[in-house]
Amino acid sequence: MSATRSPEGSGTNEPRLAVYVCQCGGNIGDYIDTQHVIDVVRDLPGVQVARDAMFTCSDSNQQEMIDDIARESLDGFVVACCSPKLHTFTFRGVAERAGVNPYRVTQVNLREQCSWTHTDDPAGATRKAIRLVTAGVARACHGTALEPVQVSTTPCVAVIGGGVAGMRAAIGLADVGLDVCLVELEAELGGWTGRFGELFPRGVSGRALVRRMRQEIASRPGIEVLTGARVVGKSGTYGNYRVTIAIGDATTERTVGQIVVATGFDAYEPVAGEFGYGSPGVVTLPEFRRLLDETDGPIVHDGRTVRSIAYIYCVGSRTDGHAYCSRYCCSAAAQASLLVADRDPDLQQYHLYRDLRTYGRNEVLFGESRRRGSYYLRFADDDPPQVSVDGEGVSITVHDLLTAGAELTVAADLLVLVTGMVPRPEDDLIAALKLPVGRDGFLNEIHPKLRPVETVVDGVLIAGACQAPKTVAESVASGMAAAAQAAAVLKRGVASLDPQVAIVHDAACDGCGECVAACPFGAIALAGSDGHAVATISASGCKGCGACTPVCPIGAIDLQGYTDEQVRAMIVGLLDGGVR
Amino acid sequence: MTTVQEAGAAVAERQPRVLVFSTNGISDPGIDLAGSLHMHYSPEVVVVSLPCTSAVRPDWVLFALEQGFDGVFIASDGDECAYLSDCARRSARILARAQDLLAEHGIDDRRLRMAAICSVCAESFARQVREFTAALATLAAA
Structure with missing residues (x-):
């Protein structure tokens, strides 16, 4: 198996790739002639295997991918399927299990941005699909293996909102040995449920339920409860966020590994x-x-x-x-x-x-x-x-x-x-945490079924009725789900940061310092000896926005995964696509 | 290489080709939503997604137009960027630099557009690329 790491950005050694085109049941296959796409892209440089599948994400197809990789000694693969927001981690996981670097997986958005958009034009959709897959292969040909940056994480979670969802999340987290800072706006814990009598469907009293949860919280020394308090700021990096909490006129800070937002609803x-x-x-x-x-x-x-x-x-x-x-x-x-x-x-x-x-x-x-x-x-x-x-x-x-x-x-x-139920007006919290808000005004998860408590903000989870109208039982269940998700990250003690960060081509850099001024995270510094200072970028400080790349007057900075070479190859691929 | 002028002659027989630069966290989800809602636009519109609008290199815009795209649409983060509070200002500077570059190469700057597309701006995106496609077709016919 090829384990050689090609020099940064250079695509001199043509990689061995597979291309998989997903039919997504009929979501793609009803509009795009996937077999025709396969027939065209099969001959592209680097492509050793090209197949379509009813569901590329299915367990059986994942196993076939792993078998292909072993049999053909592949370096990576291109999968043309749904939006990358959904299955990036699924397919990176396939690569890892097959012994291939997960950053040698390239995803092409064939559903949301092709078949679903062009349901009125199957021929046009098929032509576009060929161009999109061609660009994906071009991008993959210029891709490199990347190793995730490992950071140690803080074994503490900030839970914002002390209703049933937040209380249940706090109890669950404490029970697996994590510290919790439970931040409640009101003078005491309990939220809506603490005011209710008998609840459906089992006839439990809301007041009694909350009383029991308060006792459970009080009996767990790992849970710190701050009442009359609200979160007003977040800084730091994934796994070690600094959360600023205002209590009255005073503010305090806590360092936390994850944040659970459970701020509930308004009637x-x-x-x-x-x-x-x-x-x-x-x-x-x-x-x-x-x-x-x-x-x-x-x-x-x-x-x-x-x-x-x-x-x-x-x-x-x-x-x-x-x-x-x-x-x-x-x-x-x-x-x-x-x-x-x-x-x-x-x-x-x-x-x-x-x-x-x-x-x-x-x-x-x-x-x-x-x-x-x-x-x-x-x-x-x-x-x-x-x-x-x-x-x-x-x-x-x-x-x-x-x-x-x-x-x-x-x-x-x-x-x-x-x-x-209506969403609570949490504009300040939404701004502080950069929370994603849906069209209905409630907070948005990444996917309601596949990633139901995660948001697009890494390490910020949502639970309870801040996400959508929920019953008490559903809020409690989502609180437990958020606790499980936070614990799954923090119990490992280390988290992997995305290695798709900016890098400097040292030989080209003339040390002008434009990029240092452009980086809002202070991740770039000038360093060097013999009077030749070059920019160096901290891999854990860089967030991967790429804002430093256009400001470099000589193009000496690349964003990994989006290098100059890759983007230009994609542009050419998007025009050619065998149908020019 | 096909020049923009040569490509313009061929454009009469096909729809204008549009390259969109989107962003992973903001405008690309908006474009995804347009697809989820089956909002149609020309299949000659294709998207390259980057982490942030501030990462768009002006020379990529020039390269795309020289290679044969009829237009480039930057679906920007606007004020919603998760990385940079001043992303809109930086994007505006990138747009200005790209316009200068097009002027230097004698390319009509109407081939470049930028608009903020939020993560739920599906309708706005579909409408804007339809309008852009129509404007580019007019440009080709002129």
Whole structure:
């Protein structure tokens, strides 16, 4: 097997490569003629093996790649599949298992930037695919083996947010022997759940759950709890971040290996007049929960015993501005109706909904709610109920789709607006940690299934309802997932930094110092003897942005993985592609 | 090597070729999102992704146009760059240097465009490359 490391940037020794073109089921294969792509790129310089596959990421195909590499003594491979954001680590792992340097893997984006974009033009998509793969092969031909920079990591995690997700993450981390700094904005831990009584689906009390978690945290000396505190800054490098925490007017710093963000959600606040909100007898779901959780016996609101309740679903969800479904509210409303029925079986309850989403075990709540006398009426998306409020109560008019659109008027003593979750306005934290925010305003993971708690910011994880609307159980599960992800990195004690950093071609460098001034991380210094100083770049200090490369007047700096030679070869490949 | 002028004559029969420089963390996810939403644009638009807009070398722009691309579109980080708080300022300087380089070589600077494309700016990207493709076609016909 070739283990020779070719001189930096030079592609003089043509590497032995394989090319794999993924059909991604039909996601690529339905639009791009992958066999034709293979037939064209097979003859490119360096290509020893060229194949397409139904799913290149499948276990069986990964094994075939490993077998190819051994049989053909390959130096690396090009895989044309989905966006590199998804499977870079999958394919680098294949290379490692096959004994090939993981940085000799080149990925080509054939799905998001080709087949999915050009579903209207399969012939054009196929021509483009050939050009993209040709450029990938050209880039790979000029690639070099790179060794990751190893740094020791700090065995401590900053967990931001002391609701159930953050508390559970802290407990999980402490249990595997990592220190935790749990930063909570409020005066005490617990978040939303700490204010709730009985929770669905198992009937556990939120207050009792939080009390028990607080005790567990107090019994673990590795967990430091800072309340009335917020994170205002982050510096340092991956594995050893310095986190600045403000408590009142004072600030303090902690060094941490990973950061878990679990800042939770806000309840949607209806605007005045929205379904009568602001009038007597109209409350939101959280306000109603507080009434249920803080009182006993018959339901009393504004000094009057409530004899009938109406619920309007999807308030502030699946509308302009909040296009998403908040997922928990249907189940929460069905559960609330059961709590009401327990206290006053004769109270009339009317549920006005658009669609119901009581998934998993929560379906039982919905069935039980109907069995115990709740009426469910369905309205159309474009025909919401009309609410009028007078001194005697609330009157709601609805066209019920379940009775052929009949106009029904419900008179209720109390109207509950079943409000959803909205993202918290955490602009300062988002700016301090450079957190990725999705179109819905919640924080974004890299991939909801494959990398559900990681963000594009290395070492910054997310958990709980800051990511998307979640139930208590789902928040706890994601807190544990974040703890497992952080521990998987920190328990090794060392982390690998991306070696795709900038390098100086010493012989060319004339020591002008332009790059030193251009580097915002202070990673470049002038050093040398005999009066000939050259720029030297710290591999652990360099973040790999490449901003120093265009400022060098003589082109003496290259960014590994994106060298001048590689980019020019790609440009040529993108034009040629066998179809010029 | 095909000169830009020669390439211009051939452009009548095909769609203009556009090279996009994107960035791994910001504009490339935006371009990915355009694909995920099946927003169409010309398949002659191809993308090279770099870590940061501040890493685009002006001579790559010249090289791409000399080699046969009809236009270069820099899908920049704008103010969202994860590396550099002043990335927009640096990108603007790179654009100016590239424009000077094109002027020196007698290449119409309308063949180079730059716009900030955020990680969810799918619609903006699709619209801008469609407009750029149309503008380049007009340039070729003129």
